[in-house]
Amino acid sequence: MINFAVMEQSLPRVSVVTPVFNGAKYLRACIESVLAQTYPNLDYTIVDNCSTDGSLEIAQEYARKHPRVKVHANKEFVGAIESHNIAFRLISADAKYCKLLSADDWIYPECISKLVDVAERHPSVGIVGSYAINAYGIPWGRQPLGEEVLDGRWAVRSFLLGSLDCFFTPSSVLYRASLVRSEHAFFPGRAPSADLEACLNCLRRSDLGFVHQILTFERIHNEAISAKVSAVNSQLMDRLRILLAFGPSFLDQAELKSRTEEQLSDYYSVLAVACVNFRNKEFWRLHRVGLTELGYSICSPRLAGAIVAKFLDLALNPKSTVERILRRVKTGQVRHTGAEAGSNSIRSFDSQR
Numbered sequence: 391m392i393n394f395a396v397m398e399q400s401l402p403r404v405s406v407v408t409p410v411f412n413g414a415k416y417l418r419a420c421i422e423s424v425l426a427q428t429y430p431n432l433d434y435t436i437v438d439n440c441s442t443d444g445s446l447e448i449a450q451e452y453a454r455k456h457p458r459v460k461v462h463a464n465k466e467f468v469g470a471i472e473s474h475n476i477a478f479r480l481i482s483a484d485a486k487y488c489k490l491l492s493a494d495d496w497i498y499p500e501c502i503s504k505l506v507d508v509a510e511r512h513p514s515v516g517i518v519g520s521y522a523i524n525a526y527g528i529p530w531g532r533q534p535l536g537e538e539v540l541d542g543r544w545a546v547r548s549f550l551l552g553s554l555d556c557f558f559t560p561s562s563v564l565y566r567a568s569l570v571r572s573e574h575a576f577f578p579g580r581a582p583s584a585d586l587e588a589c590l591n592c593l594r595r596s597d598l599g600f601v602h603q604i605l606t607f608e609r610i611h612n613e614a615i616s617a618k619v620s621a622v623n624s625q626l627m628d629r630l631r632i633l634l635a636f637g638p639s640f641l642d643q644a645e646l647k648s649r650t651e652e653q654l655s656d657y658y659s660v661l662a663v664a665c666v667n668f669r670n671k672e673f674w675r676l677h678r679v680g681l682t683e684l685g686y687s688i689c690s691p692r693l694a695g696a697i698v699a700k701f702l703d704l705a706l707n708p709k710s711t712v713e714r715i716l717r718r719v720k721t722g723q724v725r726h727t728g729a730e731a732g733s734n735s736i737r738s739f740d741s742q743r
Contacts (some may be wrong), residue, residue: 401431402510404502405481405567406489409473410449411439413493416609417448423496425456429503433485435460437477440467445493471577471584478576481567488565494609495561501605505564508599512539516596517589518564519557522606529608533557533600540600542593547640549590550633551649557598558589562606569596583628590636626657627680634684658692662699 436449453459505518548554577584637646678688
């Protein structure tokens with residue numbers, strides 16, 4: 391007869407954390423997915439960031455029914471990343487691994503078991519990723535097939551050079567708890583890319599594990615931070631900042647220069663499209679300040695050249711121009727409908743960003 395209590399004690403503890411701000415619409419599905427895990431030795435802490443929609447009450451309801459669920463209510467409203475870092479600081483003292491799960495996502499029953507298995511068999515691994523799926527399919531898949539462990543520095547180099555896909559989305563990653571504890575603020579800075587930076591920092595001193603299975607469902611909705619980031623194209627700024635921050639340590643001078651030129655070219659091309667689309671003052675202020683902080687100017691000859699090229703394209707290809715406009719109109723209608731049906735629960739980070 392199987393002694394489940396002994397089996398649980400023999401497995402390393404995993405602390406699962408979910409920061410939430412006004413995520414009542416999806417929180418139950420998130421919590422239920424943690425409780426349905428086949429991995430027995432885990433605890434679950436939900437950190438509520440002064441929600442006003444009943445999220446705290448939902449979390450407390452589950453805590454009353456399930457001893458493994460604990461709730462921490464922030465006494466005052468804090469920034470999104472700080473709320474995540476509060477959650478990281480609440481992981482159990484005896485936890486060997488930490489699993490972050492965004493309040494609007496959920497994980498498949500074998501998720502934690504599969505991730506822990508890779509980490510346990512490879513002590514050099516600091517983070518373990520897996521595939522995620524959303525309503526549109528698998529958003530990325532350029533991981534080396536058949537490779538369960540990748541050298542950490544090689545993984546960072548490959549990411550910076552654009553040959554390795556996203557491996558850092560919070561809900562699909564397992565962190566080794568010692569790495570989480572080594573930083574008071576595991577998610578550094580204030581940018582929406584703090585999750586990526588945390589993973590890159592981990593890979594400076596550990597390897598990357600990967601499970602070639604879909605273990606996470608990533609919910610896409612208009613109130614998600616990823617949607618807000620895409621709406622103002624600030625991911626371009628973040629990627630350029632990360633390249634400039636990590637590139638000198640992982641790329642040679644020629645590689646860094648070439649990759650920087652590529653990203654700047656893409657950046658100014660997107661800004662040229664924004665000019666044609668008459669984006670608002672807030673959009674331009676965001677990018678002007680961001681580029682200045684990175685040592686570049688929005689008033690660049692490269693932007694002027696990109697704008698001229700864009701107008702020439704519009705003039706010389708009127709049919710494709712009309713088609714693109716119609717697509718934008720249709721997309722705008724879909725986004726408007728989605729916004730009406732959405733909630734204030736945010737993918738990865740809270741809505742205060």
